[in-house]
Amino acid sequence: MDNSKKKKAALKNSKNGNSIKKSEIKKEKWELKLYVAGQTPRSLAAFSNLKKFCDEHLKGQYKIKVIDLLAKPQLAKGDEIVALPTLVRKLPQPIRRIIGDLSNVEKVLVGLQMKSRNGFYK
Template sequence: MAEENDEETWELRLYVAGQTPKSVTALANLRKHCEQHLKGRYKIEVIDLLVNPQLAEGDQILAIPTLVRKVPEPIRKIIGDLSNEERVLVGLDVRPLTSK
């Protein structure tokens, strides 16, 4: 099956531990950055390590919240609440949209 997307869908995985303020902030910031720079081209999977602690091992999660970019490769990780937009974009290797 051929997809109509000219660019691949970004697969992002956010590891959190419950609904802590930092985890909630990280998810809100991630959604905001994705809507601004990857609109319609991303999937976010939130993994709560309080529910599924065994999933931390697969991506070698040492701190939370941690964002993992699965696709496009290579895999990249960012630790923290994702409040620094520039750091997130550089960390994920997202090129900011320049349409104004």
């Protein structure tokens, strides 16, 4: 039950998930969008948390796009954004939304379906 070090791509290889290593999810490309409103401390915190998280868990296979809704309010509708900051995982499917400043790494893992809610690997 050593949670923090084990992780896995969302859908693939779920049956033998326990033995999967970081390198095995490399094939998948992650496309992430971070919605924020201006350069508030919370937005900045979210961005740095996300960056840290990705570097740790998805090194080299992710792409982050930051969208400032103050500048482009019309984009809020597309991804049904209500709360800020919101991280949207566009790829891999299905779309996932994570709200908050991403300070809780556990929950980010769950939110991105890298880990099931009850703590077990998928």
